[in-house]
Amino acid sequence: MDVLTSMVIFCRVVEKGSFSAVASERDMSPSSVSKHITALEKRLGTQLLGRTTRQLNPTDAGCEYYNYCNQMLEELSEVEASVSRYQFETSGTLHLSIPVTFGELHIIPALWMFHEKYPDMNIDLTMDDREVDLVREGVDLAIQIGPLADSSMIARKIGSTERLFVASPEYLAKHGEPETPTELKQHNCVVLSSMMAPGEWQYTGPKGKEKVQVSGNLTVNNPAALREAVLAGVGLAAAPVWLIHEGIQQGKLKVILKDYVPITLDINAVYRKRLYVQQKVILIIDHLRETFKRTLKKTKV
Numbered sequence: 001m002d003v004l005t006s007m008v009i010f011c012r013v014v015e016k017g018s019f020s021a022v023a024s025e026r027d028m029s030p031s032s033v034s035k036h037i038t039a040l041e042k043r044l045g046t047q048l049l050g051r052t053t054r055q056l057n058p059t060d061a062g063c064e065y066y067n068y069c070n071q072m073l074e075e076l077s078e079v080e081a082s083v084s085r086y087q088f089e090t091s092g093t094l095h096l097s098i099p100v101t102f103g104e105l106h107i108i109p110a111l112w113m114f115h116e117k118y119p120d121m122n123i124d125l126t127m128d129d130r131e132v133d134l135v136r137e138g139v140d141l142a143i144q145i146g147p148l149a150d151s152s153m154i155a156r157k158i159g160s161t162e163r164l165f166v167a168s169p170e171y172l173a174k175h176g177e178p179e180t181p182t183e184l185k186q187h188n189c190v191v192l193s194s195m196m197a198p199g200e201w202q203y204t205g206p207k208g209k210e211k212v213q214v215s216g217n218l219t220v221n222n223p224a225a226l227r228e229a230v231l232a233g234v235g236l237a238a239a240p241v242w243l244i245h246e247g248i249q250q251g252k253l254k255v256i257l258k259d260y261v262p263i264t265l266d267i268n269a270v271y272r273k274r275l276y277v278q279q280k281v282i283l284i285i286d287h288l289r290e291t292f293k294r295t296l297k298k299t300k301v
Contacts, residue, residue: 003043006036007069010048013037014058014066040065091120094280097132097142098125099194101223102161102267105242107143110291114284121280129194129222134272141281142270143288145240146195155268156285159292161240162300163262165203166253170233178236181205181212181260188235189214193221201238205260238262242299249301267292 012022019030019037026033041048048062058066098107104127111123126132131149132142148155165184167177178184181203191198191214198219202211216235220226223243230237230244231252247253269285271277 003040006040008073009033009036010040011066011069011073013049013056014062017056019056091118092280093122093124094284095124095138095140096126096284097134097137097139098127099129099143099145099223100127101129101243102145102240103127103143106292106295107288110288110295113291114287117287118280118283121283134270140271140278141284144268144270146265148268148270152273153270154273155270157266158269158285158289159267159296161242161265161267161296163238163240163265164244164248164255164301165236165257165260165262166230166239166244166248166255167236168231168233168252169254171230171235172254172256174233177256179257181210181257184212184214184236187214187216188218189216190226190229190235190237191216191219192223192226192237193219202263203238203257203260204263209263240265241301242296245299245301255301 009022009026012025013019013033016022016025019033023030023033037049044061044065046061047059048065050057050059050062108125111125115121115123126137126139131144132139134140134142134153143158144155145161165181175187178187181201184201189199189201199214200211201214202209204210218229218234220229223240226237226239227243227247229235230239231247236256244253248255269288271281
C-alpha cells in the first residue's frame with residue numbers, strides 16, 4: 001500500500017475516532033481503512049491505535065506518530081502549493097533558444113512587445129542555428145525552423161516560412177538562368193548546412209513534390225551568410241522569403257524557376273514533454289504565433 005495515503009488515513013482516523021467516518025469521507029469501505037492502519041502498524045512494528053467496541057484511541061506510539069505525520073503532511077501541502085504556482089506564474093526566468101538571423105529580424109522585436117505585457121518575466125536568450133539539447137542545456141523553449149531531429153520533444157507550429165529559388169542578376173547574366181530544377185545541377189548552389197539534408201532541395205512543381213541533389217563551392221551555417229553570398233553573385237539558393245524579400249523588391253535578387261517552389265518549412269516552438277507546461281512557456285508561444293501572423297505576412301513578395 002502507498003505509505004503516504006496510509007499516513008493521511010491514519011491521521012483522519014485519529015481526528016475522527018472512527019473507521020466508518022473516515023471511510024465515508026474518502027468513499028471507501030471501513031475494512032479498507034482498517035487495512036491501511038494494519039499495514040502501517042506492521043511496517044512500524046508497533047500498535048498505533050487501541051481498539052475497543054466503542055471507540056478508537058491512539059496509543060503512546062500512535063500519538064507520537066500522529067504528531068510527526070500531521071506536521072509532515074502540512075509541510076508537504078505547503079511545498080506543493082509553493083511549487084505548483086510556477087505552473088501559473090507570469091514571472092521568473094524563461095530560458096529561450098532562437099535561430100540567429102530569424103531571431104534578429106522577427107523574434108527579438110517581438111520579445112520587446114512581450115516584455116510590455118509581462119514586465120516581471122525575464123528572458124535568458126541564446127541565439128544558435130543548431131538544434132539545441134533542451135535537457136542538457138537547461139532550455140525551457142526553443143524556436144526551430146524545419147523538420148525536427150528529436151522526436152522526444154513536443155513541437156507546436158507557430159508559423160511557416162515560404163522559400164523561393166533566387167540568384168543575383170549578375171550571376172544569371174554570367175552563367176545563364178536555369179529553366180528546370182534539373183538544371184540546378186549545372187550551377188553553383190549556395191547550401192545551408194543547418195538543414196537536415198543540406199544538398200537535397202525539395203520542391204513542388206507541375207508534377208507534385210520532387211527533389212534535386214545540388215552542390216556548390218560554398219556551404220554556410222547561417223541564413224544571413226546565405227543571403228550575402230547570393231547578393232554577391234556567388235551562386236543560386238533556395239532561401240526563405242523573410243530573408244530575401246527586400247533584395248527582390250530592390251531588384252538585387254531575381255526569383256527563378258517560378259513554376260517550382262521549394263517546400264515551405266514550419267516554424268516550431270519546441271519544449272520538453274512534461275505533465276504540466278509552465279504558464280510562461282504557453283504565454284510566449286501564443287505571443288510569437290500571433291506576432292508572426294502579422295510580421296511574416298509583410299514579407300510576402
